[in-house]
Amino acid sequence: MEPFTFASSNTLDFPVSIRIINLEGSESPIPFSTLIDHPKLKHIGSNQSPHSELYVTVQVWAGSKPLTVPVQTAYKPFRNERKWNEWLTLPIKYSTLPENSRLAITIWDLSPTGGPGAQGHAIPFGGTTLPLFDGDNQLHKGRQKCHVYRHKAADGNDDSKTPAIIPKRKESSKNGGAVAEDKDGEELDRMEKLFKKHEMGEIPRVDWLDQLVFRGFEKRGHQSGTSLQAILQRKRAAESEAFKKASDSKETDSSQESGPSNFVLNVELPRFDFPVVFADHEYPTPPISSLQHLSSSQSNIVLKPPPEVHFGPGINGIDDGDEGYAGQLIQVYDPEVGAKDNPAESKHRRLVRSxxxxxxxxxxxxxxxxxxxxxxxxxxxxxxxxxxxxxxxxxxxxxxxxxxxxxxxxxxxxxxxxxxxxxxxxxxxxxxxxxxxxxxxxxxxxxxxxxxxxxxxxxxxxxxxxxxxxxxxxxxxxxxxxxxxxxxxxxxxxxxxxxxxxxxxxxxxxxxxxxxxxxxxxxxxxxxxxxxxxxxxxxxxxxxxxxxxxxxxxxxxxxxxxxxxxxRQAEWISILSKISGEIKESNESIARRTERVKNFLADPKNELVTIDPPLPLPLDPSVEVIGVAPEDTIVFKSSLHPIKVAFKTTSGRKYPVLFKTGDDLRQDQLVIQIITLMDNLLQKENLDLKLSPYKILATSTTAGLSQFVPSMSFQGIASKFRNNPALAYLKQNNPDSQGGPLGLRKETLDTFVKSCAGYCVITYILGVGDRHLDNLLLAPDGHFFHADFGYILGRDPKPFAPAMKLSKEMVDCMGGSSSEHYRQFKQYCFLAYSALRKNSNLILNLFSLMVDANIPDIKLEPDKAVFKVKERFHLELSEEEAIRALERIMDDSLSALVPVVIDKLHEIVQHFRA
CATH class of the missing domain: 1.25.40.70 (Phosphatidylinositol 3-kinase, accessory domain (PIK))
Incomplete structure (x- = not known):
C-alpha cells in the first residue's frame, strides 16, 4: 500500500467553521392570477425580486439532536446575485464532534405576514443538511454544492429529509433522451470533481493547459445551446423527477414540495494539509481502586433519584414505543459502570459487619x-x-x-x-x-x-x-x-x-x-x-x-x-560544582582540563587547600576533611567528564571522591542503598558475602558525589592480561606459591567467590541492566562489585540481555564451571537468594515508597515497579522450586553467546572512542 498520512479528528482543537458563498438558481415567477387569489404571497421578499435579501443560519446536529445554537450571517443587500461570502464560526470544536455530525443550513426569507414554519417575520426560503464526515469517515473540506429544498427548514436528523448530497439513481435505458442527458450529467460531474481537485491543489497547475481546458469546457457548454448553470439545473431536475411536480401544474402553496429545487447553495469548509479521519475519544480504564467493592458504610449511601431525561427528535421514550420512530433508544456505554458496587453484595457485607x-x-x-x-x-x-x-x-x-x-x-x-x-x-x-x-x-x-x-x-x-x-x-x-x-x-x-x-x-x-x-x-x-x-x-x-x-x-x-x-557543606559543594561545570563545557584536551582543575583546587581563594575547621564529608559524615590534594586530581574521558578529587582527612589518610555534574544520581543512590540494606539482611542471617557498596550522595537533581574505590574494570584487566585475566590480576596483587588455591591467598579467592555470589543475586533481583566488562570492577584484595546503575527493573539497552550477569571471566577465575570453588559460588547464591526471599516484604515496601521519587526507571511505569521486583523473587514457588529456577537462570547466563558478542562489540567501540 502507498503511505497514507492523515490526522485524527479528536486532536483537531479548532472550532467548526463554514463559509457561505452564494446561492445559485432561479424559478419562474408566480402568475399574477395566483397573487390575486393569495394576496399574502406578494409580501414575501423572494416573490418581489429574484435578488431579494436573504440570510442564512447554520447549526450543528448529531443523533437527531441539535448540539449548538444556530449561527447567522450578517445582513447584506444584493444587486445582481445572492452572494454572502462570509465565514461563520460555530461554538463547537472538531475534536468533540460525533461521527454522525451534520450542518443544518437554512436560508431565511422575509414576510411580514408570516407563513408555514415562520419565526417572527422570517420564513424558510429553503434548507439543506450537509454531513461533516463522508462515507469513509473523512472530514469534508473545500467547496461543496448543497441542494436546497424550497420552503423547508433544514431538519438535521440522521435520516434527513433535506440532504445536501442526493444519491445517484440508475436511469432507465428505454428513454434515449434520458440516457443522453445522463451522459452529459456524468461528464459534468466528472469535470466538477476535477475542477475541485485543481482548486485544492491536488492536481498540479499548468497555466497553458488549464486555460485550454477551461475554454474547451465553456465552448462545449455554448455548443449545447445553454450555459453551465442551465445544464446543471437540467441535470438536477432529471435526478429529482420523482419528487417534483410538473411546472405547468404548479400548486399555489409551494410549501408542499418535498423534493430538491433548482437552487444550489455554494459553501466552503476549511481545508487541511492532510485528510482528517474521525476518531472518537477513548475513556481510560477505571483505576483498580475504583473497581474494588464498596465497604459497608459506602453501601449505606442513599442514591439520588435519577435525573429527568429529555428525548430528542427521533428518539422515543419508554411509554411512546408506538409513536414516532419506535425502537430507536440509544444505548450509551458508561465508563464508570465498572466502579459501581453490587447492591446485593453491599447489603450482605453490611449485615456481616453489623x-x-x-x-x-x-x-x-x-x-x-x-x-x-x-x-x-x-x-x-x-x-x-x-x-x-x-x-x-x-x-x-x-x-x-x-x-x-x-x-x-x-x-x-x-x-x-x-x-x-x-x-x-x-x-x-x-x-x-x-x-x-x-x-x-x-x-x-x-x-x-x-x-x-x-x-x-x-x-x-x-x-x-x-x-x-x-x-x-x-x-x-x-x-x-x-x-x-x-x-x-x-x-x-x-x-x-x-x-x-x-x-x-x-x-x-x-x-x-x-x-x-x-x-x-x-x-x-x-x-x-x-x-x-x-x-x-x-x-x-x-x-x-x-x-x-x-x-x-x-x-x-x-x-x-x-x-x-x-x-559550609553547601558552599563546598557549590565550589566543586563550579569547576566541574566549566570542565564539562570546555573543549580542551584531558591533560589541559586536568591542569585547570589542579590550579583551581590549589588556589587559596577557593579555600580548598586548607579547610579549617575540619569539615564532615557530606558523602560520609564520619570522615572529616582538612584539605585537598591537588596532585591526585584526575579528569575522566567520559562524556560528563567527572572529576576525581582526593581529600586529606583528620586520620592522616586520603579519601578520593568522584564529583559529577549533568547527571541525576538518585537512581544510583537508591540501588546502592538497597544493596547496603541487603548486605545487612544477609549478615543478620550470618551470611557475610564481602559486599562493598560504595557510597553515593545526590546533592541536586543534576550533581552528586560518589566514593572512589581503587579497583580495575574487567575490561581493563582483560586488555592487560591474556589468559584468565581476573585470576592473573589477583595473583599479581595476592600471590601465594605455598599451597594457596590457584596460586592465590585463600582469603582473596574466598572474598572474590562470595562477593561475586552476592552481587549476582542482588543485581538479578533489582533487574540491573547494561552489564558489560567496563562496569564490572575488581579490587586488588578480591572484592568484586558493580558500578553504573543507569538501567534497573529489567530495562536494558542491549537486545537479548541475560537476566543475570555471570561472565566467563568470573567463572574462569574460580577455576572453571566444574571446580569446587564454582560449586561453592552457587551455594552462596542459593543461600543469599533464600535469605532475601524471606525479607521480600521489606524490599517491596521500600520500592513502593519510591514510586513518586522521580527515579527515571521507576517513573516509566510507576504502577509496575514493585511488581517487577516481586517477579524476581518468585514468591509463588516454594523455596526449593525458586532455587531451581535461579540455577536455570545462572546456567543460561553462563552458556549464552549474546553477552559475549555484546562485550566484544563494547570493547571495540570503547577502543575507537579512546
Whole structure:
C-alpha cells in the first residue's frame, strides 16, 4: 500500500467553521392570477425580486439532536446575485464532534405576514443538511454544492429529509433522451470533481493547459445551446423527477414540495494539509481502586433519584414505543459502570459487619482449624496482594484474635472501612491492643495507600524503637513518605503539628549529626526538583520541612554550630560544582582540563587547600576533611567528564571522591542503598558475602558525589592480561606459591567467590541492566562489585540481555564451571537468594515508597515497579522450586553467546572512542 498520512479528528482543537458563498438558481415567477387569489404571497421578499435579501443560519446536529445554537450571517443587500461570502464560526470544536455530525443550513426569507414554519417575520426560503464526515469517515473540506429544498427548514436528523448530497439513481435505458442527458450529467460531474481537485491543489497547475481546458469546457457548454448553470439545473431536475411536480401544474402553496429545487447553495469548509479521519475519544480504564467493592458504610449511601431525561427528535421514550420512530433508544456505554458496587453484595457485607460492629462477642471469638488455615494463608500474602471482600470480613470478624499476630496488622488495616466513623473509631481502639510489628510492616503503613493519620502514627511509634543505624537504612524512603502525609503547603502551619512522621524525623535528625546530614541533603534534593512530576505543593512541603528542621536545630546548645557546618557543606559543594561545570563545557584536551582543575583546587581563594575547621564529608559524615590534594586530581574521558578529587582527612589518610555534574544520581543512590540494606539482611542471617557498596550522595537533581574505590574494570584487566585475566590480576596483587588455591591467598579467592555470589543475586533481583566488562570492577584484595546503575527493573539497552550477569571471566577465575570453588559460588547464591526471599516484604515496601521519587526507571511505569521486583523473587514457588529456577537462570547466563558478542562489540567501540 502507498503511505497514507492523515490526522485524527479528536486532536483537531479548532472550532467548526463554514463559509457561505452564494446561492445559485432561479424559478419562474408566480402568475399574477395566483397573487390575486393569495394576496399574502406578494409580501414575501423572494416573490418581489429574484435578488431579494436573504440570510442564512447554520447549526450543528448529531443523533437527531441539535448540539449548538444556530449561527447567522450578517445582513447584506444584493444587486445582481445572492452572494454572502462570509465565514461563520460555530461554538463547537472538531475534536468533540460525533461521527454522525451534520450542518443544518437554512436560508431565511422575509414576510411580514408570516407563513408555514415562520419565526417572527422570517420564513424558510429553503434548507439543506450537509454531513461533516463522508462515507469513509473523512472530514469534508473545500467547496461543496448543497441542494436546497424550497420552503423547508433544514431538519438535521440522521435520516434527513433535506440532504445536501442526493444519491445517484440508475436511469432507465428505454428513454434515449434520458440516457443522453445522463451522459452529459456524468461528464459534468466528472469535470466538477476535477475542477475541485485543481482548486485544492491536488492536481498540479499548468497555466497553458488549464486555460485550454477551461475554454474547451465553456465552448462545449455554448455548443449545447445553454450555459453551465442551465445544464446543471437540467441535470438536477432529471435526478429529482420523482419528487417534483410538473411546472405547468404548479400548486399555489409551494410549501408542499418535498423534493430538491433548482437552487444550489455554494459553501466552503476549511481545508487541511492532510485528510482528517474521525476518531472518537477513548475513556481510560477505571483505576483498580475504583473497581474494588464498596465497604459497608459506602453501601449505606442513599442514591439520588435519577435525573429527568429529555428525548430528542427521533428518539422515543419508554411509554411512546408506538409513536414516532419506535425502537430507536440509544444505548450509551458508561465508563464508570465498572466502579459501581453490587447492591446485593453491599447489603450482605453490611449485615456481616453489623453483627461484629460492637465487638462485645468478638473478643472471645476463636477460629476453628479450617478458618485458622484460611487466616494463615491470608497472612502469607505479599504487600501487593489485594484482599477479597470475603477475606476482609473474615479478618474483621477475628480482629481481636489476630492482635497477637504481628503480621496480621497490615491485613487488618486494609480490611477496615476508614470512611465509616464508627468502624474507624473501633479500629483505632483495636490498634492500641496490637502486639509489636516488624519494621517492614511499619513501612508499608507509611505508603501511599494508607492515609489515615492514626494508622500512620501507629507506624511511626514502631519506628521510634529503631536505632540510628537501622533508621539510616530506610531514611531515603522515609523522606519520600513525607509526600503522603497530610502536610499543608500553605504558610503558617508547622509540619510537626500536621505530621507525626515529619516530627519524628526532625527530632531524630537533630539528635544525630549523621542522620541530620543525610536527612538534610535528601530534603534539599527534593527542594531542588522542579520537574512537573514533583509539583509545586511537594516543593513547598519540603521547603517547610527544611525550615522547621533548621528552626529546631538552632534550639540545641550546639545547634548553631551544626547549622553552620551544613551551610559550609553547601558552599563546598557549590565550589566543586563550579569547576566541574566549566570542565564539562570546555573543549580542551584531558591533560589541559586536568591542569585547570589542579590550579583551581590549589588556589587559596577557593579555600580548598586548607579547610579549617575540619569539615564532615557530606558523602560520609564520619570522615572529616582538612584539605585537598591537588596532585591526585584526575579528569575522566567520559562524556560528563567527572572529576576525581582526593581529600586529606583528620586520620592522616586520603579519601578520593568522584564529583559529577549533568547527571541525576538518585537512581544510583537508591540501588546502592538497597544493596547496603541487603548486605545487612544477609549478615543478620550470618551470611557475610564481602559486599562493598560504595557510597553515593545526590546533592541536586543534576550533581552528586560518589566514593572512589581503587579497583580495575574487567575490561581493563582483560586488555592487560591474556589468559584468565581476573585470576592473573589477583595473583599479581595476592600471590601465594605455598599451597594457596590457584596460586592465590585463600582469603582473596574466598572474598572474590562470595562477593561475586552476592552481587549476582542482588543485581538479578533489582533487574540491573547494561552489564558489560567496563562496569564490572575488581579490587586488588578480591572484592568484586558493580558500578553504573543507569538501567534497573529489567530495562536494558542491549537486545537479548541475560537476566543475570555471570561472565566467563568470573567463572574462569574460580577455576572453571566444574571446580569446587564454582560449586561453592552457587551455594552462596542459593543461600543469599533464600535469605532475601524471606525479607521480600521489606524490599517491596521500600520500592513502593519510591514510586513518586522521580527515579527515571521507576517513573516509566510507576504502577509496575514493585511488581517487577516481586517477579524476581518468585514468591509463588516454594523455596526449593525458586532455587531451581535461579540455577536455570545462572546456567543460561553462563552458556549464552549474546553477552559475549555484546562485550566484544563494547570493547571495540570503547577502543575507537579512546
Amino acid at each position: 453483627q461484629h460492629r460492637n465487638g462485645i462477642l468478638d473478643k472471645d471469638l476463636k477460629p476453628n482449624a479450617k478458618v485458622r488455615d484460611e487466616l494463615n494463608l491470608i497472612m502469607s500474602y505479599s504487600p501487593t496482594h489485594t484482599l477479597s471482600p470475603e477475606e476482609k470480613d473474615l479478618i474483621w470478624k477475628f480482629r481481636y484474635h489476630l492482635t497477637r499476630n504481628k503480621k496480621a496488622l497490615t491485613k487488618f488495616v486494609k480490611s477496615v472501612n476508614w470512611q465509616d466513623q464508627a468502624e474507624s473509631k473501633q479500629a483505632v481502639q483495636v490498634l492500641g491492643k496490637w502486639t509489636d510489628i516488624d519494621v517492614d510492616d511499619a513501612l508499608e503503613l507509611l505508603g501511599p495507600t494508607f492515609d489515615n493519620s492514626a494508622v500512620r502514627a501507629f507506624a511511626v511509634e514502631r519506628l521510634r524503637k529503631a536505632d540510628n543505624h537501622e533508621l539510616l537504612l530506610y531514611l531515603l524512603q522515609l523522606v519520600q513518605a513525607l509526600k503522603y502525609e497530610h502536610i499543608s503547603p500553605q504558610p503558617g502551619h508547622e509540619v510537626a503539628q500536621d505530621s507525626s512522621l515529619a516530627q519524628f524525623l526532625i527530632s531524630r535528625a537533630i539528635d544525630s549529626f549523621t542522620l541530620g546530614n543525610y536527612f538534610w541533603w535528601y530534603v534539599m534534593v527534593e527542594c531542588d526538583d522542579k520537574s512537573q512530576d514533583q509539583g509545586q505543593d511537594n516543593q513547598a512541603i519540603y521547603h517547610k520541612i527544611a525550615y522547621d528542621f533548621m528552626t529546631e536545630l538552632v534550639k540545641l546548645p550546639d545547634g548553631k554550630e551544626t547549622r553552620r557546618t551544613l551551610l
